Each structure stands twice: as structure tokens, then as C-alpha cells.
Amino acid sequence: MTVFSLAYTLHVLAALVWVGGMFFAWMILRPAAVAALExxxxxxxxxxxxxxxxxxxxxxxxILPISGVGLLQLRFNGFETAPRYVQVMMGLYVVMTALFIRIQAxxxxxxxxxxxxxxWATGAQALGKIRKLVGINLIVGLVVVAVASARPMF
Ligand code: HEM
Structure with missing residues (x-):
């Protein structure tokens, strides 16, 4: 396995865990919990x-920025020559991380x-805010993966 393929694999796995986890929480676990629990x-x-x-x-x-910057150096020789879709990816990474830190903190x-x-009333309010922020982050994450995969268009 080359350094490039290792970095690529870690990068895609990290995106999969984050975006896939949000997809499962929002689309599957949330409605199931509403149906089954008080x-x-x-x-x-x-x-x-x-x-x-x-x-x-x-x-x-x-892992995303470490492997991503590694891929940038190995494939495009740095930030200046990176294509548009990689710049979009970096910008949306900042958005996703900021929203995540907001939820966490x-x-x-x-x-x-x-x-x-x-x-329970205050708890329900807090959960409502988390649901909204995770929903936004899920959409942003899906957009990043779509942009990364459809790169010839960008
Ligand atoms: C600082 C943040 C990031 C940097 C520097 C970065 C950089 C890169 C680079 C250089 C590539 C290789 C592009 C190519 O080979 O043409 C790549 C691929 C990819 N990135 Fe990122 N990335 C970042 C964040 C993210 C995030 C937040 C996600 C998703 C949540 C993501 C998902 C992907 C995916 C799925 C690919 C593979 C695309 C494909 O081969 O179809 N990246 N990234």
C-alpha cells in the first residue's frame, strides 16, 4: 500500500463514519425513538x-484534514494548485467542524x-436544537461527498 492510497483510504473512511453516522441518527434512529419511546x-x-x-x-x-492535506501535497503539489472542488471541500469542512463543536460545547x-x-421540557428544547444542527451538518456532509465524487464537474 502506498502512502497515497493509505491517506486516501483513511480520508474516505473518516468521511463515511461521520456522514454515515449522522445519516443513521437522523433518518433511522430519530424516527424509531419517537415511535418506540416516551x-x-x-x-x-x-x-x-x-x-x-x-x-x-x-x-x-x-483524520480528514491530516489525510486531506497529505493528499493535496502528494497529488496537487500544495494548496495553490488544488482544484476548485478541493477548496470547496476544505471550506465545508470548516463549516461542519464549527457546527459539530457548537453541539459538543x-x-x-x-x-x-x-x-x-x-x-424534560428544557431537555426536549436542547434536543430540538441538536436535531436541527445535525440535520444541517448532514446536508453539508452529503454535499461535500457529492462534490468530491462528481469532481470532473467542478
Ligand atoms: C481540510 C479538509 C479536507 C481536505 C484538505 C481534503 C482534501 C481532499 C483531497 C486532496 C482529495 C483527493 C482529491 C482527488 O484525488 O481528486 C479528497 C478526496 C475526498 N474527500 Fe476530502 N478533504 C477535506 C475534507 C473532507 C470532508 C469534510 C469530507 C466529507 C465529509 C471529504 C470527503 C472526501 C471524499 C469522499 C473524497 C474522495 C472523492 C473520490 O475519490 O471520489 N473530504 N479530499
Whole structure:
């Protein structure tokens, strides 16, 4: 395996884990939890789901730019000569990471505190904010993967 193919594999796997995880949470787990669980049980489920998933998101947040910059150097000899779709990818990475850090630093502690205090109304509000931000990040992530895959168009 060459350094290039190792970096490429890690890069695509990291994107898969992050975007695929958000897809599963939003499209599958969220409606299933609404159908099967009462409000308090649902909030407790999400306080257990997010920290486990976020460990892997942090891994992806680190691996994507490290492997991505490696690919940039190996394939395009640096930033200046990188094609448009790679620049779009880097810009949207910043957006995705900023939204993720916002959830991790603000919304998740709010949800945890509310659940610990059995304040279900505040917990539901915090979960609603997280749902919105994850929904936006899922769309941005899908756009990045589409842009990366359809690169001859950009
Ligand atoms: C600092 C952030 C990033 C940098 C510097 C970067 C850079 C790159 C580079 C140089 C390539 C190879 C392009 C080529 O061979 O033509 C690539 C491919 C790819 N990137 Fe990124 N990337 C970043 C973030 C992301 C993010 C956030 C995602 C998705 C969530 C992503 C998904 C992909 C995918 C799926 C490919 C493979 C495309 C294909 O071969 O079809 N990248 N990236």
C-alpha cells in the first residue's frame, strides 16, 4: 500500500463514519425513538448515543484534514494548485467542524444537565436544537461527498 492510497483510504473512511453516522441518527434512529419511546426515555437514549458517536466524529475531524492535506501535497503539489472542488471541500469542512463543536460545547451539556435534573421540557428544547444542527451538518456532509465524487464537474 502506498502512502497515497493509505491517506486516501483513511480520508474516505473518516468521511463515511461521520456522514454515515449522522445519516443513521437522523433518518433511522430519530424516527424509531419517537415511535418506540416516551419523552424522558428518548432524552436518556440520546444522552447515551451522542457521547459515543462524538468520539468517532472527533477521530474524523482530525483524520480528514491530516489525510486531506497529505493528499493535496502528494497529488496537487500544495494548496495553490488544488482544484476548485478541493477548496470547496476544505471550506465545508470548516463549516461542519464549527457546527459539530457548537453541539459538543453548548447543546450537549445543556441536554445532559436537563436530563440529570429531570427537566424534560428544557431537555426536549436542547434536543430540538441538536436535531436541527445535525440535520444541517448532514446536508453539508452529503454535499461535500457529492462534490468530491462528481469532481470532473467542478
Ligand atoms: C481540510 C479538509 C479536507 C481536505 C484538505 C481534503 C482534501 C481532499 C483531497 C486532496 C482529495 C483527493 C482529491 C482527488 O484525488 O481528486 C479528497 C478526496 C475526498 N474527500 Fe476530502 N478533504 C477535506 C475534507 C473532507 C470532508 C469534510 C469530507 C466529507 C465529509 C471529504 C470527503 C472526501 C471524499 C469522499 C473524497 C474522495 C472523492 C473520490 O475519490 O471520489 N473530504 N479530499
Amino acid at each position: 419523552g424522558p426515555a428518548r432524552l436518556k437514549l440520546w444522552t447515551n448515543v451522542f457521547p459515543r458517536f462524538f468520539v468517532w466524529v472527533w477521530v474524523a475531524v482530525l 453548548l447543546q450537549l451539556p445543556e441536554l445532559r444537565t436537563a436530563v440529570a435534573a429531570e427537566d
